[in-house]
Amino acid sequence: MHDYRSDVGILRDRRFAFLFSARTLSMLGIAFAPVALAFGILDLPGATPTTLSLVLAAESVAVVVFTLAGGVIADRYPRHRVLQAAEWVNAVAHVGLGLMILGEQAPTWALAGAAAVSGTATAMVWPALTGIVPDVVPAAHLQQGNALLGLGGNIARVAGLVAGGVVVVAVGGGWALLMAAALFAVGGLLVSLLALPRARADEAVSGTILGDLRDGWQEFRSRQWLWVVVVQFSVLVMVWQAAHLVLGPVVARQELGGPKAWTAVLTGEAIGLIVGVLIAMRIRPRRPILAVTLLSFGAAPPYLLLGGSAPLWLVVASAFVLGVCFDLFTVLWQTTMQREIPPAALSRVSSYDALGSLMLGPLGLVMAGPAAESFGPHPALIACGVVMVLTTLFALSFPGVRSLTAPPVAPAGGATSPGLPATPGSQP
Template identity: 80%
Template sequence: MDGEQRALVLLREREFAVLFSARTLSMLAIAFAPVALAFGILDLPGATATTLSVVLAAESVAIVVFVLAGGVVADRYPRHRILQLAEWVNAAAHLALALMVMTRHAPTAGLAAAAAVSGTATAMVWPALTGIVPDVVPAAGLQQGNALLGLGGNIARVAGLVAGGVLVVAVGAGWSLVVAAALFLAGGALVSRLRPRWSSARDSSGSVLADLREGWVEFRSRQWLWVVVVQFSVLVMVWQAAHLVLGPVVAKQELGGPAAWTAVLTGESVGLIVGVLIALRWRPRRPILAVTLISFGAAPPYLLLGGHAPLWTVVLAAFVLGLCFDLFTVLWQTTIQREVPASAVSRVSSYDELGSLLLGPIGLLLAGPAAARFGAHPALVVCGLVMVATTLFALCFPSVRNLTSKGPAAPTGAARGVPGLVP
């Protein structure tokens, strides 16, 4: 059975359909937030690029601090309940941000506190989401399940970015954040209906520290895993600086403001959709080599933006970036889910996320001051060059180049198959 047929069968399964719908709503909410938050803060009295850096760094720090706890919790307790709670906490955080932006009573400490609450909720999502997919999808359909979740999310991103950008221009950033809060609330209500039919055998009797040690052993024993995480720790640091701070600053100063940056983000989101469609079929024999080579696609948008290139070339490069990033995400998640025991996959995923995001706050905190001292354009060029260098670093390791795909693995405590999905 080919990838498209497996995807259609999955969408007819109730549990996966509920997870797909809830995740799509959540991604729609996330899509409303970046433009609204960036330009809502930059338009506040006295706000600067450094203000935006501090707020975004607060969210990033919270993710880094709490992501390991998220992995332990997701390997111990029902993952759908964790996702539900995280959606509702995110709704409350975005409503608080909206009220501060709309009333113009927005002290930096208050904005940072609300962003940190949102980051704490987000830290719970990724480990639980990575772990719940094998709980509702048979092994033969893992890649298609991950790709479909990405497809729904990316369609939502495009719709949300366009609608959010229009709403920011028409009525202001505050209302976009209100819509995001409502969507998070609806997503949480939907995921509360999820009843995974298969659960990994998780023992919650041990200590948290013992759980963390077991997860660390699983993580460090796979060289390809920790090497790519180190690569992405540096790449994400400079990507966050370029994408969340320096890019909006250049867009506001030179390209026309929110509409221009919305165009860049929309180009990226369309690329994400195309990347998912490719991921439904493409199964590289060496998936980790493939995802590493794909990482080169991260640099061009920021090199072009730093080099004063026309907006349309930046949008085109953002499309390629989106395509590469979604291929990376689907192949990476599927490889982890197949190579790591189901009982530890959320903890390994949390170490993955921790490592990938560990340096992110540094990039965000340095982005504003770097733009002020050296200019946003040189800082963007440096970010792009660092992305290229860190990808070359990862390619130096044999396990990154040589790990071969096992194909659909025999599950451990997860689904053993659904008629129509097993080849």
């Protein structure tokens, strides 16, 4: 019988402690920076909401465009060096953004260029991070390792959102961006101390980038459970972004009391994310992909309730459940993918996972406003919730999703069995 003390025991491992600390600091910077960037840009002379949109769009496009390249690079080179470089490039980009805002000499093209550099660095992080966890954590403790990384990241996300607003008010967006840069720089330094081997003997890659991408695609498409759930999440994330980032705030502003009400919903979700990680340390489903797909049903209730004019407390409670479901999904999915995908291709497959899951998100944002104006925010929210349910039923109709099984968990400290459990690797 395991307990939480044994789960957190892997923090005593020097390499995992470095990775955990680096990831937590990086997530703190990621949560810290958007508030600083938004208010820093909007406070510039002559800046408009369009200025902010262009800068954020440049970062978002860079993430999408370079995600596949990030997978190839992380499979070709030592993953801790890729993470180190990405963190330091992100630090340099945020130094540039901070100095431009402090000097009030910030043409839109320069801000967008620095944001695109940051987005490119971000595209390198996720494939390398997914691939590096099995290099640092013993196979029998992969789920605990993923859960602890998620716990540190979620706590940092909540702290960063709160601290970012406080620091921006106290010293301004420029200085806040320089603080975020410092967090990225220290995270990169900690990653550099991992001292992993340069490469495994089995990590052969083909001679060309296109060949590497083709091999990664073959690994991705050959597993029904993997591509089906990624297709499911591509649509689910599209309607989730529409509901969560546009339609939900519109209804909160019109009917629930404005920002305070929506902050309560986001707080409920954030607490759920932390609780979800704690549950993920304990749960060991025999059919992990069936479990994560069923957890997807938890995405719909907050938006169905908002669309149906439910009381705020009920929406907050459903947002808490959504947070629990999403973090359980993330940990189980990552662990399964790390155990099912060959190590030599893991980062490339993770990049296809991330790209497929996120590529339709901007379309949801573009469609949300016109849908709210044409049909009203309530019908649009209900439509988003219904689509979430239908996409989950779609995924459950495939035998590969329902039938993938995980072997028994190896005893703590014991040998691991071949063919350990599998979990898909990207965050919705």
